[in-house]
Amino acid sequence: MSDQHLHHPIDLAPGDEEEVRVGPRLVGYFTGFGLAVLLTATSFFVAGTNLVWQPSIPVALVVLAIAQMGVHLVFFIHITTDPDNTNNILALAFGLLIVFLVVGGSLWIMSNLNQNMPMPSMDQLMQMQR
Incomplete structure (x- = not known):
């Protein structure tokens, strides 16, 4: 069996990657950070404004919280x-x-x-x- 069959890229442990490219990772982290800040600011805006129909505020906050969890799972915890x-x-x-x-x-x-x-x-x- 050749050495190529023994080592697959998906079998590498975290940190054992042969070539670590920082650029794409930083773009992902900054994108996630921007989305997280935007969702947080939107949550505070929805909770503190009179522009949103009052009975819909809890539903909007739950939707924004779920979106926030999704951003963290994908961009920071890397669940794909x-x-x-x-x-x-x-x-x-x-x-x-x-x-x-x-x-x-x-x-x-x-x-x-x-x-x-x-x-x-x-x-x-x-x-x-x-």
């Missing part, structure tokens, strides 16, 4: 659809599942506790203090 990125995508999906389970489970438990533990009336609270 390349074949060698499968493990990163699976790790990200598993992490999101865990976060969803923890947050969703916490909200569900707090909701059930709130429903199952009635708040005492003011008279009952006053009697407890005596």
Whole structure:
């Protein structure tokens, strides 16, 4: 078997690249930084202006937050659809599942506790203090 079959570019560890070209990487980072700043400024603008219909502000902020996460994933964490990125995508999906389970489970438990533990009336609270 030739040496060419043993070493594929996708088998290199991070930092082991034979030729590191800084220019394209910096352009990607600056593009991501510009988009992140633009999305952040847009979020502050949407939250602080009267030009946006008030009931739509939470939806707009959620959309801008999701866009911000996408910018960070692509430009800074380098999560792409390349074949060698499968493990990163699976790790990200598993992490999101865990976060969803923890947050969703916490909200569900707090909701059930709130429903199952009635708040005492003011008279009952006053009697407890005596």
